[in-house]
Amino acid sequence: MRNVKRAVLVKPGSPLEIWERPTPSASGREVIVSVEMAGVCGTDHHLQSGDIELPNPMVLGHEAIGRIAELGSEVTTDAAGEPVQVGDLVYWQPLRPCYSCYACTILGDVSQCPNLVTFQLHQHADKPPVGAYTQYAWLPDRTAFFKVPADVPAEALIAFGCAMPTVLHALDRLGGIQYGQNVVVQGSGPVGLAATLLAHLAGAGSITVLGAPPQRLEMAKRLGATTTIDVTSTNEQERAATVKEITDGRGADVVIEAAGRIPAFTEGLPLVASNGKYVIIGLWGTPGTSPVEPRYLNNHNISVTGSNLTKPRHIYETVQVVRKHHRRFPLAEMVTHRFPLEQAQDALDAVGRGETLKAVIVP
Incomplete structure (x- = not known):
């Protein structure tokens, strides 16, 4: 159990607040990740402005890379079968499909799952943080996460976040x-x-x-x-x-x-x-x-x-694209603005004004 700071949108139009709440240890198929960089997406700005319905106070952010801090007892590999251990850098999909409905099993399209849990929209900010604007993120069971190879620069990967x-x-x-x-x-x-x-x-x-x-x-x-x-x-x-x-x-x-x-x-x-x-x-x-x-x-x-959302394999494919092409193209240079967690509101404002190529929060 550790106390974790998180940036919380309490209601549309209000500034983000920094909350500190306890987060339990990982168990079963859960993973706790120390967030290294959280991408600031235009959707986060839409959430704050009220364009998207806000069911409850939420931890903002759905793009992140971080290092595994804890592995549940049943977790030995990432979603592609690659062995993982504490300290590995990972990149994950902020969605949890049910994998037992018509869309998931017959259509093969988890983006249309009627039971889909999107991390920031369906999780109350008082619960373990699954949003990305936090020091430590909790990846629940059925979260597709992928190990980031050592030759992939963190900035080059987070530059494209969910994009x-x-x-x-x-x-x-x-x-x-x-x-x-x-x-x-x-x-x-x-x-x-x-x-x-x-x-x-x-x-x-x-x-x-x-x-x-x-x-x-x-x-x-x-x-x-x-x-x-x-x-x-x-x-x-x-x-x-x-x-x-x-x-x-x-x-x-x-x-x-x-x-x-x-x-x-x-x-x-x-x-x-x-x-x-x-x-x-x-x-x-x-x-x-x-x-x-x-x-x-x-x-x-x-x-x-x-085209709605993504599938887990597109997270994996993004890692492969960045791995192959980051030396040829200036991907890491797209990260033009960095903000500490306490300045998450400033990051949102900068994105809303169109000042950034890519802004990230560094908890």
Whole structure:
């Protein structure tokens, strides 16, 4: 039993509070992890602003890497069967599916599990902390966690937090990006940057990133974008004209929504070429509606795909992508802001203002 500090969102709109509560030792198939870095995601900002319903006070944060502090008596390996011991660096999925429903067992899609426990939404802050804004995180039974190889820099991995697993899931649902295709990425935050890198690695012919501010667009170029367009200095018509010019008047074969804004959806559909695909990733926590003409989708053979959360294997695949490519691309440089746990509110504010490439909390 140890007393553990945690950053708690008590109610939407209120500043985060630092609580200290006891946390029990690991037993059975539980793991206690000493958090080294917790990523600050745009979803955390949406939670505080009230865009997502808050059932109870919660420990914020769903992206983290840390070192195993305690292993329950039944834990000998990670979710891929790799032996683990105290002191190993691990990266985990902040979800606990039931693995016994139709979605889990027949569809093979844990993101649609009706019994899914998402760590920060379903756990009261007085309980052992499963959120990431904490000194020690508690990983309950059925948590998919993976050992991080020694040659994977912590910053390079946490730079993509939940973003790369989310994009890997979306690309699976999309059917992948084919060599030579024209791709448009809406948004230049961590999700958009992960999409840019993965499109580049897939051999996309052109990758046009729509976003802001300039430092994010510069990173997009370093990760493989062939064209960047600042949305603060252009209008929708100008951006559409540029995409048409790049694609010889056809439009993009694949458009990836990673902006998290309803107007981006409205703008994105007309950018898709005939027989093209549009995948929505960033609107998970953004309520709202947008007009759609079904005839347009029908007559242009356009596929629109939603993608919710991730599967455990996408956490594992993210580790492999970072391991293979962190020397070639400036992944660790994406972590531009670090905050102690006591300044978690400052981290949220910086992300909300768009000042960061990637902010992390270092408990």
